[in-house]
Amino acid sequence: MKAAQLTTYAKDFQLTVTTLPVPEIAADEVLVKVKAAAVNPLDQLIGSGSLRVLYGYARPVTMGNEIAGTVERLGSAVTDFQVGDAVYARLIIAKLGGFAEYVAVPARALAAMPSGLSFDQAVAVPLTGLTAYQALHEKLKLPAGATVFIPGGSGSFGQLAIPLAKAAGLKVIVSGNARSKQACLDLGADRYLDYREEDYWEVLHDVDAVIDTLGAQEIPHELAILKRGGQLLSLKAGPNRLFGQTGGFRWWQRVLVSLAGLKIDRMAQKQGVTYQFLFVRPDGQQLETVTKLVEQLHIVPAVDIQVYGLDDVNAAIQAMRTGKHRGKVILRLD
Structure with missing residues (x-):
């Protein structure tokens, strides 16, 4: 082959x-x-x-x-x-x-x-669907009525994360480009911010959780809009001490990961919030749940x-x- x-x-x-x-x-x-x-x-x-x-x-x-x-x-x-x-x-x-x-x-x-x-x-x-599922149901575990913000959520991740979050009873805010606004609203987003028209860190506050899709350079803005006790979950900014402790790694890997994430951990602690990093894993049963959602909502x-x-x-x-x-x-x- x-x-x-x-x-x-x-x-x-x-x-x-x-x-x-x-x-x-x-x-x-x-x-x-x-x-x-x-x-x-x-x-x-x-x-x-x-x-x-x-x-x-x-x-x-x-x-x-x-x-x-x-x-x-x-x-x-x-x-x-x-x-x-x-x-x-x-x-x-x-x-x-x-x-x-x-x-x-x-x-x-x-x-x-x-x-x-x-x-x-x-x-x-599979990759985006499982990422969204694990972010919402394994990492954040938000109660119904809580608010989650997804900066840069107008792409393929948001296409699955928005309906999964709505199915969990969450209020969903998304930022992205203008052309994706209606599609995100149709999927159930409660509010959409055009990043060319509004800086989300100037209009949002006391958010329960943020799912970061943009990376380390965006972390300060994302932390600023969270309420104390809120949660920041990143898909891109990199692992930290908690990731090392829960990932089944060797001791020296845990040390290196802790050092790599020290800056973000300190920033999060100063703001009174928690920081987590998600590296998605395969799971056929979870993917079946995502599949049903894709079929029910006719997501393409x-x-x-x-x-x-x-x-x-x-x-x-x-x-x-x-x-x-x-x-x-x-x-x-x-």
Whole structure:
């Protein structure tokens, strides 16, 4: 089979397309014939070596975190799927492999694809959908009626986070570009701020929680709008001491993570709020819940008009790096 592999960590890393044997599967795994794989900022973090302290890989390693495809073969202990089923997943961080014609996936990470979506559309769901679910239900755990603000929430994350938050009974405020306003309101957002017209830190206050999608440079503004006792959860700003303590890491990794997040932890403590970092994990049962929401609300994830083949994987990664795309960048392997 053809696969795109990382051989050297680098800021502008390049993947090599090579030929490998089709993976063998364990008893609890499913062999998936990949129809589409998504290119994500997470791939940049891995390829650049930014995560190697926590998640190091023996190289060469086949890249790719998010796939949609069909079941090709079942492990002897797998009973929830059948050959030919259309499935999708966020792959486990310790065993990537989505940028390939076939990938072995633990059955616990898989879910049936939403009906009515193509493989290209479906592959845009797992990473953002699971991120939104885990942010709301595992990290923040806000009571009904609480207010959550998502700066930069007009993209693919907000497309799933907004309805999930509304289903939990939360008041949802989003900021983003003007063209996405109506779509976010249609999904249930209670208030939308056009970032070109309003600075959210000047108009919002006493917010219960913020889900940061923008990164470390935005943290001071996000902290400023939280009430005392509020929560800041970041998807981009980086891990901290709490992440190290709860992530199952070795002692030296916990030390390094604590040092890396010390500045933000101190800023949060000064404001009287808590800071957490989320690194999403695969979970097939949670993905089933997300799938039902996608089907009920007829959500069609935004996919960039330019779709790439596996041989063009480096062009796809460059498109993701530059941000010159509208919707998820997709590799089509079928």
